[in-house]
Amino acid sequence: MNIILLGPPGAGKGTQAATLVSERGMVQLSTGDMLRAAVAAGTPVGLQAKSVMESGGLVSDEIVSGIIGERLDQPDTANGVIFDGYPRTAAQAEALDGLLADRGRTLDYVIELGVDEAALIDRVVGRYTCAKCGAGYHDRYKKPAVAGVCDVCGSTEFKRRPDDNAETVHNRMSEYRAKTAPILPIYDARGLVHRVDGMADIAHVGAAIAAVLDRK
Numbered sequence: 001m002n003i004i005l006l007g008p009p010g011a012g013k014g015t016q017a018a019t020l021v022s023e024r025g026m027v028q029l030s031t032g033d034m035l036r037a038a039v040a041a042g043t044p045v046g047l048q049a050k051s052v053m054e055s056g057g058l059v060s061d062e063i064v065s066g067i068i069g070e071r072l073d074q075p076d077t078a079n080g081v082i083f084d085g086y087p088r089t090a091a092q093a094e095a096l097d098g099l100l101a102d103r104g105r106t107l108d109y110v111i112e113l114g115v116d117e118a119a120l121i122d123r124v125v126g127r128y129t130c131a132k133c134g135a136g137y138h139d140r141y142k143k144p145a146v147a148g149v150c151d152v153c154g155s156t157e158f159k160r161r162p163d164d165n166a167e168t169v170h171n172r173m174s175e176y177r178a179k180t181a182p183i184l185p186i187y188d189a190r191g192l193v194h195r196v197d198g199m200a201d202i203a204h205v206g207a208a209i210a211a212v213l214d215r216k
Helices: 013-024 031-041 044-054 061-072 090-102 117-125 166-180 184-189 202-213
Strands: 002-006 027-030 081-084 109-114 127-130 136-138 193-197
Touching (some): 002 013, 013 202, 027 031, 031 061, 109 202, 184 193
Parallel strands (some): 002 109
8 A cells, every 4th residue: 555644744744654654564755764865875866866966956856756766666665655755746746656657556545634733833832852762742731740750761851842933833834735735636636635633642643544544
Protein backbone atom coordinates (compact mmCIF):
# COMPACT_ATOMS: atom_id res chain seq x y z
CA MET A 1 0.00 0.00 0.00
CA ASN A 2 1.28 3.43 -0.97
CA ILE A 3 -0.08 6.60 0.61
CA ILE A 4 0.56 10.31 0.84
CA LEU A 5 0.31 11.68 4.38
CA LEU A 6 -0.45 15.38 4.56
CA GLY A 7 -0.63 17.77 7.49
CA PRO A 8 0.96 20.99 8.68
CA PRO A 9 3.78 20.95 11.24
CA GLY A 10 2.32 20.11 14.63
CA ALA A 11 -0.58 18.07 13.25
CA GLY A 12 0.99 14.82 14.43
CA LYS A 13 2.00 13.55 11.02
CA GLY A 14 5.39 12.30 12.23
CA THR A 15 3.83 10.40 15.12
CA GLN A 16 1.29 8.70 12.88
CA ALA A 17 3.89 7.87 10.24
CA ALA A 18 6.06 6.25 12.90
CA THR A 19 3.10 4.08 13.95
CA LEU A 20 2.50 2.96 10.37
CA VAL A 21 6.19 2.12 10.01
CA SER A 22 6.18 0.13 13.25
CA GLU A 23 2.86 -1.67 12.91
CA ARG A 24 2.57 -2.19 9.15
CA GLY A 25 6.17 -2.34 7.99
CA MET A 26 5.72 0.64 5.69
CA VAL A 27 8.63 2.93 4.83
CA GLN A 28 8.41 6.69 5.32
CA LEU A 29 9.90 8.51 2.35
CA SER A 30 10.84 12.03 3.36
CA THR A 31 12.32 13.88 0.39
CA GLY A 32 14.73 15.88 2.54
CA ASP A 33 16.09 12.80 4.27
CA MET A 34 16.34 10.87 1.00
CA LEU A 35 18.12 13.73 -0.73
CA ARG A 36 20.77 13.86 2.00
CA ALA A 37 21.11 10.06 2.00
CA ALA A 38 21.50 9.90 -1.79
CA VAL A 39 24.16 12.60 -1.72
CA ALA A 40 26.02 10.83 1.10
CA ALA A 41 25.80 7.47 -0.68
CA GLY A 42 27.04 8.94 -3.97
CA THR A 43 24.23 7.42 -6.06
CA PRO A 44 23.96 8.65 -9.66
CA VAL A 45 21.04 10.93 -8.85
CA GLY A 46 22.66 11.91 -5.55
CA LEU A 47 25.74 13.12 -7.42
CA GLN A 48 23.54 15.25 -9.67
CA ALA A 49 21.84 16.74 -6.61
CA LYS A 50 25.18 17.41 -4.91
CA SER A 51 26.45 19.30 -7.94
CA VAL A 52 23.32 21.46 -8.04
CA MET A 53 23.35 22.18 -4.29
CA GLU A 54 27.04 23.05 -4.26
CA SER A 55 26.45 25.60 -6.99
CA GLY A 56 23.66 27.16 -4.92
CA GLY A 57 20.85 26.03 -7.21
CA LEU A 58 17.50 24.44 -6.42
CA VAL A 59 17.18 20.71 -6.90
CA SER A 60 14.89 20.12 -9.88
CA ASP A 61 11.72 18.02 -9.94
CA GLU A 62 13.57 15.60 -12.20
CA ILE A 63 16.31 15.01 -9.63
CA VAL A 64 13.82 14.69 -6.75
CA SER A 65 11.80 12.20 -8.76
CA GLY A 66 14.97 10.29 -9.58
CA ILE A 67 15.79 9.98 -5.90
CA ILE A 68 12.25 8.78 -5.18
CA GLY A 69 12.63 6.19 -7.93
CA GLU A 70 15.95 4.95 -6.56
CA ARG A 71 14.41 4.55 -3.14
CA LEU A 72 11.32 2.73 -4.45
CA ASP A 73 13.62 0.16 -6.06
CA GLN A 74 14.97 -0.91 -2.67
CA PRO A 75 13.40 -4.11 -1.29
CA ASP A 76 12.32 -2.67 2.05
CA THR A 77 9.58 -0.67 0.30
CA ALA A 78 7.70 -3.83 -0.67
CA ASN A 79 5.17 -3.44 2.16
CA GLY A 80 4.26 0.06 1.04
CA VAL A 81 5.48 3.59 1.48
CA ILE A 82 4.37 6.85 3.07
CA PHE A 83 5.22 9.85 0.91
CA ASP A 84 6.14 12.80 3.13
CA GLY A 85 6.81 16.18 1.53
CA TYR A 86 6.26 14.88 -2.00
CA PRO A 87 4.50 15.63 -4.27
CA ARG A 88 4.08 19.35 -3.74
CA THR A 89 3.23 20.44 -7.28
CA ALA A 90 1.02 19.21 -10.09
CA ALA A 91 4.16 18.27 -12.05
CA GLN A 92 5.46 16.18 -9.16
CA ALA A 93 2.07 14.48 -8.81
CA GLU A 94 2.26 13.52 -12.48
CA ALA A 95 5.83 12.30 -12.01
CA LEU A 96 4.78 10.18 -9.04
CA ASP A 97 2.11 8.50 -11.15
CA GLY A 98 4.82 7.51 -13.61
CA LEU A 99 7.25 6.32 -10.94
CA LEU A 100 4.63 4.06 -9.41
CA ALA A 101 3.28 2.80 -12.73
CA ASP A 102 6.78 1.90 -13.92
CA ARG A 103 7.08 -0.36 -10.88
CA GLY A 104 3.62 -1.88 -11.09
CA ARG A 105 2.36 0.12 -8.13
CA THR A 106 -0.50 2.52 -7.49
CA LEU A 107 -1.24 5.31 -5.06
CA ASP A 108 -3.92 4.02 -2.71
CA TYR A 109 -4.82 6.92 -0.44
CA VAL A 110 -4.07 10.55 0.32
CA ILE A 111 -4.71 11.17 4.02
CA GLU A 112 -4.86 14.72 5.29
CA LEU A 113 -4.71 15.45 9.01
CA GLY A 114 -7.04 18.40 9.44
CA VAL A 115 -6.31 20.94 12.18
CA ASP A 116 -7.85 23.97 13.82
CA GLU A 117 -5.29 26.75 13.58
CA ALA A 118 -6.01 28.29 16.99
CA ALA A 119 -5.90 24.88 18.68
CA LEU A 120 -2.74 23.98 16.76
CA ILE A 121 -1.02 27.12 18.05
CA ASP A 122 -1.95 26.11 21.58
CA ARG A 123 -0.60 22.61 20.97
CA VAL A 124 2.68 23.74 19.43
CA VAL A 125 3.50 26.70 21.69
CA GLY A 126 3.11 24.60 24.83
CA ARG A 127 5.29 21.66 23.84
CA TYR A 128 8.75 20.92 25.17
CA THR A 129 11.10 17.95 25.45
CA CYS A 130 13.52 16.39 27.89
CA ALA A 131 16.98 17.68 27.01
CA LYS A 132 18.51 14.30 27.82
CA CYS A 133 16.25 11.61 26.34
CA GLY A 134 13.94 13.62 24.08
CA ALA A 135 10.66 12.58 25.76
CA GLY A 136 7.88 14.99 24.82
CA TYR A 137 5.73 17.04 27.17
CA HIS A 138 3.20 19.88 27.07
CA ASP A 139 2.43 22.73 29.47
CA ARG A 140 -1.26 21.80 29.58
CA TYR A 141 -1.82 18.38 28.07
CA LYS A 142 1.12 16.22 29.09
CA LYS A 143 2.93 17.33 32.21
CA PRO A 144 5.56 15.16 33.93
CA ALA A 145 4.18 13.13 36.83
CA VAL A 146 6.59 15.02 39.07
CA ALA A 147 6.94 18.68 38.15
CA GLY A 148 10.32 19.39 36.60
CA VAL A 149 11.39 15.74 36.41
CA CYS A 150 11.32 13.65 33.22
CA ASP A 151 9.09 10.57 33.57
CA VAL A 152 11.42 8.52 31.36
CA CYS A 153 14.97 9.26 32.49
CA GLY A 154 14.64 11.43 35.58
CA SER A 155 16.44 14.40 34.08
CA THR A 156 15.54 17.89 35.28
CA GLU A 157 16.64 19.63 32.09
CA PHE A 158 14.09 20.48 29.41
CA LYS A 159 14.16 22.45 26.18
CA ARG A 160 11.80 24.13 23.73
CA ARG A 161 12.22 24.68 20.02
CA PRO A 162 12.88 28.38 19.37
CA ASP A 163 10.45 28.37 16.44
CA ASP A 164 7.52 27.02 18.47
CA ASN A 165 5.66 30.32 18.66
CA ALA A 166 2.37 31.69 17.35
CA GLU A 167 3.88 33.71 14.48
CA THR A 168 5.85 30.72 13.21
CA VAL A 169 2.77 28.49 13.35
CA HIS A 170 0.77 31.01 11.30
CA ASN A 171 3.58 31.06 8.73
CA ARG A 172 3.77 27.27 8.64
CA MET A 173 0.03 27.04 8.06
CA SER A 174 0.20 29.53 5.20
CA GLU A 175 3.11 27.65 3.66
CA TYR A 176 1.32 24.34 4.05
CA ARG A 177 -1.84 25.62 2.36
CA ALA A 178 0.22 27.06 -0.49
CA LYS A 179 2.03 23.76 -1.03
CA THR A 180 -1.00 21.48 -0.83
CA ALA A 181 -3.35 23.68 -2.84
CA PRO A 182 -1.97 22.49 -6.20
CA ILE A 183 -2.21 18.77 -5.46
CA LEU A 184 -5.34 18.23 -3.36
CA PRO A 185 -7.77 18.93 -6.24
CA ILE A 186 -5.92 16.38 -8.37
CA TYR A 187 -6.36 13.62 -5.83
CA ASP A 188 -9.82 14.75 -4.77
CA ALA A 189 -10.94 14.27 -8.36
CA ARG A 190 -9.72 10.67 -8.18
CA GLY A 191 -11.52 10.04 -4.92
CA LEU A 192 -8.27 9.31 -3.10
CA VAL A 193 -8.41 12.00 -0.40
CA HIS A 194 -9.57 11.11 3.09
CA ARG A 195 -9.57 13.72 5.82
CA VAL A 196 -8.92 12.78 9.44
CA ASP A 197 -9.35 15.00 12.49
CA GLY A 198 -5.76 15.70 13.43
CA MET A 199 -6.86 17.47 16.62
CA ALA A 200 -8.15 14.25 18.19
CA ASP A 201 -5.90 12.34 20.57
CA ILE A 202 -3.11 10.22 19.10
CA ALA A 203 -4.94 6.90 19.49
CA HIS A 204 -8.12 8.16 17.80
CA VAL A 205 -6.18 9.66 14.91
CA GLY A 206 -4.32 6.38 14.47
CA ALA A 207 -7.57 4.41 14.53
CA ALA A 208 -9.12 6.71 11.93
CA ILE A 209 -6.14 6.27 9.63
CA ALA A 210 -6.21 2.50 10.13
CA ALA A 211 -9.90 2.45 9.23
CA VAL A 212 -9.10 4.13 5.92
CA LEU A 213 -6.18 1.83 5.10
CA ASP A 214 -8.10 -1.32 6.00
CA ARG A 215 -10.87 -0.63 3.50
CA LYS A 216 -9.08 -2.65 0.86
